[in-house]
Amino acid sequence: MVPSGHVAAPPTFIRLAAHPLRWRLLTALAESDYRVRDLVSRIDQPQNLLSYHLRRLRDGGLVSATRSTFDGRDSYYHLDLDRCAVALAAGGAALHPSLRRDPAAPDFPVDQRHTPPVAVLFVCTGNSARSPIAEALLRQHTAGRVTVASAGTRPRPHLHADAVRVLRDEFGIDIADRRPQHLDALAERTFDHVITLCDRAREACPELPRHPRRSHWSIPDPATAGDADEPGYPAFRRTATEIDTRVRHLLPVLATHHEKEAAP
Known part of the structure; x- marks a missing residue:
């Protein structure tokens, strides 16, 4: 039983994502895989600082890195959206059980006469x-x-x-x-x-x-x-x-x- 007045520590995902710079990294990686130097240019922060926060995200299991097959000296960072979804849902449920949600499948209309398909x-x-x-x-x-x-x-x-x-x-x-x-x-x-x-x-x-x-x-x-x-x-x-x-x-x-x- 949790003692009265005791507040549990925020879930790992919340602690990681709440940092403004890490949130910017997560937002960028949600769009595409990037190398560190791409992120330096995109976010306009020093490489050593971004590398530190990328390491924190990797340690938290949200981000992974793969060696570039074009230039073996580079690595591409990838956001694991499945892990993020699970962690985000768990974070909501940790706050209140009613916040657990199952996302609905996206819908594409059958009749596309007025709007060309993507x-x-x-x-x-x-x-x-x-x-x-x-x-x-x-x-x-x-x-x-x-x-x-x-x-x-x-x-x-x-x-x-x-x-x-x-x-x-x-x-x-x-x-x-x-x-x-x-x-x-x-x-x-x-x-x-x-x-x-x-x-x-x-x-x-x-x-x-x-x-x-x-x-x-x-x-x-x-x-x-x-x-x-x-x-x-x-x-x-x-x-x-x-x-x-x-x-x-x-x-x-x-x-x-x-x-x-x-x-x-």
């Missing part, structure tokens, strides 16, 4: 694994109510067999007849969101018409990410699971975009 482009280098997986998963989650495409900066001749397999076996999606395409093939199309999924593509992807919102998901190539214990297909399963998580967190962002476009 258009999303996924880009990786070869357009043979990560970006077609993301394209297929977003199309499935939105039942085709979002316009989605994928392309590569240096496309391979064919999709990776394990990319086709993981979508078929784990998600019931068949993309066997799809072929990688070059980013140039989409030069005449406009997109609202462009998301790069590999570090090389982030550096190589040019500016596109209408200045779409750019985000980066730093996801290693599953074709080279297998380790000694789980090489090959298990790496594709892990990658597809991570992409599916990120796509699910993208849905409310896209729904909000659609609501703004539809507003009079």
Whole structure:
């Protein structure tokens, strides 16, 4: 029993997120994966200070870092939105049980005659694994109510067999007849969101018409990410699971975009 007048310490998430600078870091990382030097430029604070607070966020399990596959000296920081959601819900429940909430699934209208659907482009280098997986998963989650495409900066001749397999076996999606395409093939199309999924593509992807919102998901190539214990297909399963998580967190962002476009 908690003694009368005793106040429990704030939950870890509340303590971490309440710091103004850490909140700015969380807000930036909610939009995209960034390197420390990107965050220095974006937030306009010294690198050593940002590194300290990033370490606090990593220790709290909210942020992780992956070594860049473009430049091994760099690391990309990624916000774990699932952990944040759980921690935020727990923080509310710690204040009062009635604050525990289950978020509703975002809704995309079936009739889009008056408001064009949101258009999303996924880009990786070869357009043979990560970006077609993301394209297929977003199309499935939105039942085709979002316009989605994928392309590569240096496309391979064919999709990776394990990319086709993981979508078929784990998600019931068949993309066997799809072929990688070059980013140039989409030069005449406009997109609202462009998301790069590999570090090389982030550096190589040019500016596109209408200045779409750019985000980066730093996801290693599953074709080279297998380790000694789980090489090959298990790496594709892990990658597809991570992409599916990120796509699910993208849905409310896209729904909000659609609501703004539809507003009079």
